[in-house]
Amino acid sequence: MTFRKFTFIHLILFLMVAIFNVAPWPFLMLTVAQLLYIPIVLNFVMRKGDWLRKYYFWIAIPAYLAIVVLHVSNETQIDRLLAAVYFIFTIIIACYGVSRFLQRGFSHVEEFAIDMGLIYLALGGAWFFAYEAHIDTGFPPLITWLTAIHFHYSAFLLPVFVGFLGRLQKNVLYKVICTIILLSPMIVALGITFSRWLELLSVILYIIGLYGLIVLSFQAQFTSPIQTWLVRISFAALGITIGFSFLYALGSGWGLFIVTIDFMLLFHGTLNCILFALCGIFGWSLAIPKSTHRKFDFPVSKIRAGLVVGDNILENLVDAQTNYYSLVDDMSVYEPGISVEKVSPTIIDFYESTANYRLFAEIKWAKWFKPFAFIYRQISRYVKQINLPLSNSVSEMTGDIFAIKDRLDGRVRPRAWVRKVDGQVTFVALYSEHKTAERTYMNIALPLPWTAMIGILELNQVGKGIQLTSNKQSGPESEAGIYLAWKNILIKLPLKEVFHVEELENNVLRAEHQMWIFSIPFLTINYKIYHQKLIK
Known part of the structure; x- marks a missing residue:
């Protein structure tokens, strides 16, 4: 079927409902979203071959018919059932959002915004069901219905539009604004439920986010002048209506201004319904930006652990016919990212003769993360993987390197580096490499219970030292990152790591390993690395 x-x-379906509608006219603002806006936007988002597109009509037709019946008939005994049909539909849409996320993870913030819009729609369906089923939510029925509208417009349409904008204009400002927009719906809900101060904060965050979107819409390059101004009008409309939301929040909490629900419905609701939603849909329909995400296709270790990892995982994996004494056979494979002629000879020797070196580590957890590290430590002691001490005292990290059978791992020349502190397994890391285009990446797998954490690292030269990083420093097409592998699914994690390795003196190295979660630093490991001939 054509668009x-x-x-x-x-x-036509919406106009029929509008003509025969038995409810007050403001209820059509939710109906037009359910019967017109949401189907069209879903059509924008679904891709050829998606499971939702394949089964869409079987899933959607009962939901849309249920909405029609609800609005053209007086209250009946089956209203709860009809609302439940629509609620189930929104849950399926949320599952589609989750499935999109699982194909990619956190690799593209603009796609994550679309995923979150799809997921948030289920909350709109839940509040709609609560209203139609007369469930006591602790709020007046009108507030329950308005919350359903909120999750259809501000929590579904807006994140999807933000995602489309990010496909055109993604910079640091966009990432900040996108984060604010995605967090705001939940902060609004929490504020309405628990605290007027939190509700006011949520509106202020929305103001910052929406005006940031307006700025970004003037920076983005659209395909035509018509699309340019329709999208800008769409976001600008929210910039106007959010001001009245701010006045309403002040009025409901402190009585400083008088902005009534009736005024909000007439002005705020109508502007959002027509200028924001309708102009936005018209604008984006002229040229839907294409996603820049490409399916991950680099080699991934097939090795997974049971409930306990430790060095016992190697029992049937070790290739007794092959011996490795290093993490890398030949560092020149990482050229041109590094130059083996210019990198410190001791660094080259460490990676090509790792067994000849001894490591001493100082582990520093960020203060804010220490409670989580304590909880995690209780688990890692049992699992025996990524099992780092809580103490920041310097400890020797002993290690052995074992060849792993290629056919069991699935990558080229894999080897395991098992590191221990005080006899307890700290890391079991399986090293390999792969080449894409003209760049070779260090490909590291850490087996976990039924999964594996995959680190794809770029090697770049810094003076005579090197940097190993999961950041995409060589460009947006880089495969660098930290991923979680589960069965055939590869998920980009919101983690980053950087190793800085430099020579202090002949046969002595210093390495700093830093890690971030959601761009917040939480772990630093400082290493001193000595050639074993220096230590008796």
């Missing part, structure tokens, strides 16, 4: 036919059918 025009699809849109025409949903438009």
Whole structure:
């Protein structure tokens, strides 16, 4: 079915409801989202081959018919059932959002915004069901219904539009604004439920986010002048209506201004319904930006652990016919990212003769993360993987390197580096490398219970030292990152790590390993690395 036919059918469906609607006119603001806006935007998001597109009509037709019946008939005994049909539909859409995320993870913030819009829609469905089923939510029925509208417009349409904008204009400002927009719906809900101060804060965050979007919409390059101004008008409309939301929050909490629900419905609701939603949909329909995400296709270790990892995992994996004494056979494979002629000879020797070196580590957890580290430590002691001490005292990290059978791992020349502190297994890391285009990446797998954490690291030269990083420093096409592998699914994690390795003196190295979660630093490991001939 063509997009025009699809849109025409949903438009006729909505007009029929508008003509025969038995509820007050403001209720049509939610209805138009359910019967027109959401189907069209879902059509924008779904891709050929998606499971949702394959089964869409079987899933959607009962939901849309349920909405029609609810609005053209007086209250009946089956209203709860009809609302439940629509609620189930929104849950399926949320599952589609989750499935999109699982195909990619946190690798593209603009796609994550679309995922979150799809997931948030289920909350809109839940509040709609609560209203139609007369469930006591602790709020007046009107507030329950308005919350359903909030999750259809501000929590579904807005994140999807933000995702489309990010496909065109993604910079540091966009990432900040996108984060604010995605957090705001939940902060609004918490504020309404628990605290007027939190509700006011949520509106202030929305103001910052929405005006940031307006700025970004003036920076982005659209395909035509018509699309440019429709999208800008869409975001600008929210910039106007959010001001009245701010006045309403002040009025409901402190009585400083008088902005009534009736005024909000007439002005705020109508502007959002027509200028924000309708202009936005018209604008994006002219040219839907294409996603820049590409499926991850680098080699991934097939080795997974049971409940306990430790060095016992190697029992049937070790290739007794092969011996490795290093993490890398030949560092020149990482050229041109590094130059073996210019990098410190001791660094080259460490990676090509790792067994000849001894490591001493100082582990520093960030203060804010220490409570989580304590909890995690209780688990890692049992699992025996990524099992780092809580103490920041310097400890020797002993290690052995074992060849792993290629056919069991699935990568080229894999080897395990097992590191221990005071006899307890700290890391079991499986090293290999792979080449994509003209760049070779260090490909590291840490087996976990039924999964594996995969580190794809770029090697770059810094003076005579080197940097190993999961950041995409060589460009957006880089495969660098930290991933979670589960069965055939590879998820980009919100983790980053950087190793800085430099020579202090002949046969002595210093390495700093830093890690971030959601761009917040939480772990630093400082290493002193000595050639064993220096230590008796």
